Amino acid sequence: MTVVLVPGTGCAPWHFDRVAPGLAPEPVVVLELPGHGAARPVDPVTLPAVADRLAEQVPADAVLVGHSAGGVVGLVLAVRHPGRLRRLVLLDSNLPVTPEALATKTARAEAVLRPDWRRTLETSMRASWGAREPTLGEEVVAGILATDAAAVRPLWHAVLALDPRPLLAALQVPTSYVRSSRDVDLDALHALNPLVEGVELGDRGAGHWPHLTAPEAVLDILRDALRR
Incomplete structure (x- = not known):
């Protein structure tokens, strides 16, 4: 069973350096979003296009752990490619489902x-x-700002504009949503x-990058997800 780690918008593979070794003996693959680092871009940058590109790199029966926008992409991938994943872990992804929180995000x-x-x-x-x-x-912030705007800006917009409720309702794979800082109603x-x-x-107090600021807490959650 391979664990696939996907960073968020503008984020880099090294953001998972504090948790990836603790997932042994499971094999771990860290992917980059299209247009990030050495990863080939997609054109146009849409959530389906990004998800389909990642699906080409995700082994069958994998557990995908996506941070922030990486989790949103993982959600789209799971719905568009049913049966591809064994489990999905959404790490503080921007996926509100209550009307008030969703309206705040899309605005x-x-x-x-x-x-x-860019200042925003x-x-x-x-x-x-x-x-x-x-x-x-x-x-971390400097790295995000240095990432190609052609990859970051449209993906960030797509995540903010998304109503995730239809995708979440259509999801057919067991999923853990790990809340650290997001306004997501777990119930x-x-x-x-x-x-x-x-x-x-x-x-x-861990903020939006708990895999960097509270890695042991995140590892406990990921190990529990793998045991399932």
Whole structure:
């Protein structure tokens, strides 16, 4: 059983360095989103196109762990390629299901279309980091801002504009949603699809990158998911 780790928008494979070794003896593959690092871009950048590109690289019967937008892409992949995954883990992905939280998210999509979108991105990422390891947080944000805008901007917009409820309702693979900082109602998520189990990280100070700031807590959750 292969564990596939997928970083978020503008994020890099090294973000999983604190958890990947702890997943042994399972083989681990860390993928990059299209247009990130050395990964070939897709054109146009849409969630289905990105998911289909990743599906070409994901072994059958894998457990996919996606952080943030990587989890959103994993969700799209699981629905578009049923039977491909054994399990899906959504690590603090932006997938609100209550009307209020969803409206807040989709309203933010307009900001990505404005000329100062990069400043909005920087502000959003810094606010999401949390209080721990600020120097590391600056390194992560700098990497996001340095990623090709042609890959980051349309993917970020697609994630914000997405109503995830139809995809979540159609999901046919057991899924763990790990909440660290997102405004996602875990009970409402489970009510939408009983295959989706909400897991509270239990450490609200970890911010949006808990695999970097609270790796042991994340590892405990991932090991439990693998045992299932």
